[in-house]
Amino acid sequence: MEVRGARENNLKNVSLDIPKKKITVFTGVSGSGKSSLVFDTIAAESQRLINETYTTFIQSIMPSFAQPDADSLANLSAAIVVDQKRLGGNSRSTVGTVTDSFTMLRLIYARLGEAAVDHSGLLSFNDPRGMCPDCEGLGLVSKINVDALVDRTKSLNEGPINFPVWAVNSFDWDIFARSGFFDLDKKLADYTEAEWDKFLNLPEAKVKFGKYNITYEGLLWKFKRRYLSKESDQMQPHLRVVFDRIVSREPCESCGGTRLGRPALECRINGKNIADCAAMEVADLADFIRKIDDPKLAPMVASLTARLDNLTHIGLGYLSLGRESSSLSGGESQRVKMVRHLGSSLTDMTYVFDEPSVGLHPHDVHRLNELLQRLRDKGNTVLVVEHKPDVIAIADH
Numbered sequence: 001m002e003v004r005g006a007r008e009n010n011l012k013n014v015s016l017d018i019p020k021k022k023i024t025v026f027t028g029v030s031g032s033g034k035s036s037l038v039f040d041t042i043a044a045e046s047q048r049l050i051n052e053t054y055t056t057f058i059q060s061i062m063p064s065f066a067q068p069d070a071d072s073l074a075n076l077s078a079a080i081v082v083d084q085k086r087l088g089g090n091s092r093s094t095v096g097t098v099t100d101s102f103t104m105l106r107l108i109y110a111r112l113g114e115a116a117v118d119h120s121g122l123l124s125f126n127d128p129r130g131m132c133p134d135c136e137g138l139g140l141v142s143k144i145n146v147d148a149l150v151d152r153t154k155s156l157n158e159g160p161i162n163f164p165v166w167a168v169n170s171f172d173w174d175i176f177a178r179s180g181f182f183d184l185d186k187k188l189a190d191y192t193e194a195e196w197d198k199f200l201n202l203p204e205a206k207v208k209f210g211k212y213n214i215t216y217e218g219l220l221w222k223f224k225r226r227y228l229s230k231e232s233d234q235m236q237p238h239l240r241v242v243f244d245r246i247v248s249r250e251p252c253e254s255c256g257g258t259r260l261g262r263p264a265l266e267c268r269i270n271g272k273n274i275a276d277c278a279a280m281e282v283a284d285l286a287d288f289i290r291k292i293d294d295p296k297l298a299p300m301v302a303s304l305t306a307r308l309d310n311l312t313h314i315g316l317g318y319l320s321l322g323r324e325s326s327s328l329s330g331g332e333s334q335r336v337k338m339v340r341h342l343g344s345s346l347t348d349m350t351y352v353f354d355e356p357s358v359g360l361h362p363h364d365v366h367r368l369n370e371l372l373q374r375l376r377d378k379g380n381t382v383l384v385v386e387h388k389p390d391v392i393a394i395a396d397h
């Protein structure tokens, strides 16, 4: 790759050639321009050129890269930046899903599990066919604390509902008041069982509002329909604060927090179901999978154990596949991404690493080096910004 006259940020007209299919380490004091050269010039230009191959519409929804300040850049290949940005994603994104290990695990279970499941989708908590119906594959359910929501020592006239939209004289409070079901001065604690049930649980009734018919719903019904069905981060902040006092998230009892429906949990190999596998440390899981002895599945078993061994070799053997990716540190995220790319069948790529040894135990640095070397040996160009002498030592250039 030829870089001529690079001037991005603090670079002073830098020109250099970088060999392909080799490991090149960029090192130097902070502020010397390593990142400006590697990320802001080489990787940025590669990604900009790739973006230009998409239609205008696709380009408009993708991040845009300005052309880096340089006289010329030639012979670039497609760049993948493996940085320490945390792996975001919602709670459906786990170590197992981002490394594709779950897909392989499910295929093995679909073929070998003792209770037959005819489709591997039945084993996925991200697939409606496989997810626990009660928590929709989240492993958690929302519980409403009724005593946080209402103050039983108050009557309707005293505003017993601790949620702003049901304040006295509000529209929603008015529906309770005009329903004719309640004595507005009676303390909630004195309600008969029938009144209490109507107050909380009546699914639907028509209430006359002058000439209009309004739908009455019991408080819990309405609260659930309005506030539990939507993602709570879409809630207005002032409601959110109150909501968090009233609603707690607890492990789902139906699936024991495993996110999976019955058929998946009943599907076992050597006594373990797929949820047991997701809870194991990947180092132990690799040993368990290795013991599966079935000639038809040998290639799948080999690729899954290789993927899990890669996680272990890079010092992540303590993670489980069920661990949510958003809870990983920056260093852990970067190494998980590295394992994902090692499993990729793309070659001739340029991988760009930002201080990959950060957060790594000194004993594990040689393992990091092995992974970098394997990426290179698969026919990729590896660029590393790094300070640690042990990593610098493996540079080809």
Ligand SMILES: [Zn+2]
Binding pocket: 132, 133, 134, 135, 136, 137, 138, 139, 140, 252, 253, 254, 255, 256, 257, 258, 259, 260
């Ligand atoms: Zn569940």
